[in-house]
Amino acid sequence: MPATKKTSKGVQAITESAKALFWKHGIRRVTVEEICKEAGVSKMTFYRNFSNKNEIAQHVLTKVVEHSTSRYEKIMNQDIAFPAKIVELVILEREESKGISQEFLKDIYQNEDSSLQSLIEQYQEEGRERIMRDMKKAQEKGWIRKDLKLSFLLYTLNDLDKKARDEELLAMYEKPEDLIMELTNFFFYGILP
Amino acid sequence: MPATKKTSKGVQAITESAKALFWKHGIRRVTVEEICKEAGVSKMTFYRNFSNKNEIAQHVLTKVVEHSTSRYEKIMNQDIAFPAKIVELVILEREESKGISQEFLKDIYQNEDSSLQSLIEQYQEEGRERIMRDMKKAQEKGWIRKDLKLSFLLYTLNDLDKKARDEELLAMYEKPEDLIMELTNFFFYGILP
DNA sequence: ACCAATAATACAATATTCGTAACAAAATAT
DNA sequence: ATATTTTGTTACGAATATTGTATTATTGGT
Numbered sequence: 001m002p003a004t005k006k007t008s009k010g011v012q013a014i015t016e017s018a019k020a021l022f023w024k025h026g027i028r029r030v031t032v033e034e035i036c037k038e039a040g041v042s043k044m045t046f047y048r049n050f051s052n053k054n055e056i057a058q059h060v061l062t063k064v065v066e067h068s069t070s071r072y073e074k075i076m077n078q079d080i081a082f083p084a085k086i087v088e089l090v091i092l093e094r095e096e097s098k099g100i101s102q103e104f105l106k107d108i109y110q111n112e113d114s115s116l117q118s119l120i121e122q123y124q125e126e127g128r129e130r131i132m133r134d135m136k137k138a139q140e141k142g143w144i145r146k147d148l149k150l151s152f153l154l155y156t157l158n159d160l161d162k163k164a165r166d167e168e169l170l171a172m173y174e175k176p177e178d179l180i181m182e183l184t185n186f187f188f189y190g191i192l193p
Numbered sequence: 194m195p196a197t198k199k200t201s202k203g204v205q206a207i208t209e210s211a212k213a214l215f216w217k218h219g220i221r222r223v224t225v226e227e228i229c230k231e232a233g234v235s236k237m238t239f240y241r242n243f244s245n246k247n248e249i250a251q252h253v254l255t256k257v258v259e260h261s262t263s264r265y266e267k268i269m270n271q272d273i274a275f276p277a278k279i280v281e282l283v284i285l286e287r288e289e290s291k292g293i294s295q296e297f298l299k300d301i302y303q304n305e306d307s308s309l310q311s312l313i314e315q316y317q318e319e320g321r322e323r324i325m326r327d328m329k330k331a332q333e334k335g336w337i338r339k340d341l342k343l344s345f346l347l348y349t350l351n352d353l354d355k356k357a358r359d360e361e362l363l364a365m366y367e368k369p370e371d372l373i374m375e376l377t378n379f380f381f382y383g384i385l386p
Numbered sequence: 387a388c389c390a391a392t393a394a395t396a397c398a399a400t401a402t403t404c405g406t407a408a409c410a411a412a413a414t415a416t
Numbered sequence: 417a418t419a420t421t422t423t424g425t426t427a428c429g430a431a432t433a434t435t436g437t438a439t440t441a442t443t444g445g446t
Contacts, residue, residue: 008422010422010423025218025222029218029222031402031403031404032403032404032405033403033404041423041424042423042424042425043404043405043424043425044405044406044407044423044424044425045422045423045424047404047405047406048422048423051405052404052405053404201391203391203392224433224434224435225434225435225436226434226435234392234393235392235393235394235395236393236394236435236436237392237393237394237436237437237438238391238392238393240435240436240437241391241392244436245435245436246435
């Protein structure tokens with residue numbers, strides 16, 4: 001076998017330092033040489049594995065999405081009550097959103113090469129489909145009300161994630177988890193006792 | 194009168210956006226055009242006021258130092274007890290250190306042009322002299338022990354500032370101010386009751 | 387209406403970054 | 417051990433980005 005594609009030490013080092021740099025400064029401001037120096041790898045090793053900066057950016061993005069998708073699947077496949085899954089999902093979203101960098105996203109959408117843009121849109125679409133499917137299943141299994149419009153559910157779930165990161169709300173609770181629990185309870189049972 | 198040097202709207206806008214960009218990304222990664230665009234100012238206006246990127250960086254650095262020096266003087270000239278001044282000083286140091294950017298400092302020390310480096314060293318020296326003078330005065334006025342070596346005092350004061358930013362310590366107190374109070378009390382009175 | 391300052395644009399001169407080639411060195415497998 | 421593959425080093429021209437200036441039109445205040 002010729003090469004263990006994309007799993008060699010070099011590629012991993014490149015990916016890690018690229019992510020670190022992209023996360024801090026976006027894509028535009030970071031040079032290939034910088035990534036290499038940070039990774040302790042020669043420029044040639046970079047170009048043997050990636051054809052340009054855009055490609056490593058794609059790779060980084062893919063890795064991040066794969067990672068959070070895997071965490072998502074793991075949560076949904078657990079054998080626990082549905083509300084508990086939602087709690088974990090909100091926690092996941094909270095953590096992952098810390099990871100994503102504003103600068104990175106900005107550069108993705110400003111880049112003339114739209115490949116990154118369509119990649120991220122594709123991932124968003126896939127994520128939407130995945131969660132739609134799981135919610136539909138939950139509805140069929142009777143875990144949530146049957147007369148609920150799914151698009152409304154999705155919107156509300158998203159709103160939940162946003163509120164879980166709201167500073168004003170967070171200040172009212174000891175730990176973020178307490179807020180998430182409150183939000184999720186409200187989400188499932190409303191305010192009636 | 195020809196021009197209100199360095200106080201016109203343009204210069205101020207340039208300074209502000211330069212600071213914002215430098216703070217985030219350091220000097221190296223930021224271009225003059227970017228600063229201008231962010232400031233809503235044409236490139237010519239920039240070059241009429243500053244001869245290059247290094248000069249605006251100097252200007253930004255100077256402004257920042259001037260600001261914190263002015264705050265320092267204001268604290269020391271207050272008519273309050275000496276320990277109270279130290280408390281405020283530590284708070285000041287805490288706030289200003291948040292302001293300074295790691296990326297900015299890194300670029301200053303890596304820049305081949307050493308003018309920024311010597312400028313910051315000069316400011317540090319001036320700061321050291323200022324505080325040395327004030328501590329000597331405090332000693333003469335009998336606000337602190339006479340047999341205290343001033344260089345040791347300076348070292349300890351600096352250590353105080355560092356501890357006031359220590360996460361592990363901060364976690365032990367409700368508010369940062371509580372830690373600062375504790376540290377300052379220890380600084381002045383030791384641990385004896 | 388005048389003046390100084392600014393914006394807009396184009397531009398040559400530099401500087402930086404990119405991507406590749408060629409070969410030596412090191413690592414890995416067989 | 418030796419063949420095979422991967423990596424490091426250096427140098428380099430091409431492509432791109434940035435700099436700093438010149439020119440002209442426009443603005444805003446007095």
